[in-house]
Amino acid sequence: METTIPTSHYHPYFKRYIDLVVEHPLKKALKLGMIECKRFYKSLPEDVWSYQYAEGKWTPKEILLHVIDTERVFSYRALQIARSNQVKLRGYDENLFAKNSNANNRTIKSLINEYMGVREATIALFKSFSEDILNKIGTADDKPLSVIAAGFIICGHELHHINIIKERYI
Template structure:
């Protein structure tokens, strides 16, 4: 099942619309296969390339994916466990600024993404429909665990598209 409108903040519509599958576990699995195949083709010489002044390098963008996925997965875990404690937002630009991605190898950043994604798959594969439909609050907005899974898959696709359009 796809997340229904109103079960997630409207500003995530774009990410969710990029997901073709109608089942979260399948969506995450397909996203994983497609993105890992794609990032394995990224040229090392583009690792520290930024397409414009004050834009992230490819390394920073890839690390952003891991950082955001950790946060989104954590939210999904908390929501699925019926934790209604409001969770704070995060500033992705500060995360990138202090993440030191450009001091790391591209290979290490890709390996980190693979590890994070495997943990995400494990989490979502363990959740029942009841758990997926539980709601919580993140960044002052109500969202379900199910929607967080679609957001993760769509966020990955969004950035894959940006890499193809602006980095390669």
């Protein structure tokens, strides 16, 4: 069953992420994404984790922590939109987050465990939302964002980065 999210629920930039995952309802997409992401990252050879395919590009450790950070940001956005009225949230600088992440000094296990903890919390959060709340729209970085779109962006964003690692790192 494909899910349809009106384009008024998100900025066109995010369509590339949403289109990767709307073949499932959101709660199923979050759960399947968790399984696939964990499986994928656990399958990466250890030497790949610190690899950069070009100067200034993130390592897979930095990419996974970026995925985790982005999930936290979009979960927070969903929570704010769900619980507030007329919410207007600021953007965030993913490059600054990556620079300050210390990801390359972390163990692979710690990164995967953090991902799993964050995803479990995200699943619990989105399970708590009613259909009306899922369709509530706020503003993030001066662009429209609904609660449900935030959830699908989380799911598609991680798949986008898995695809990049497959194409450029392994």
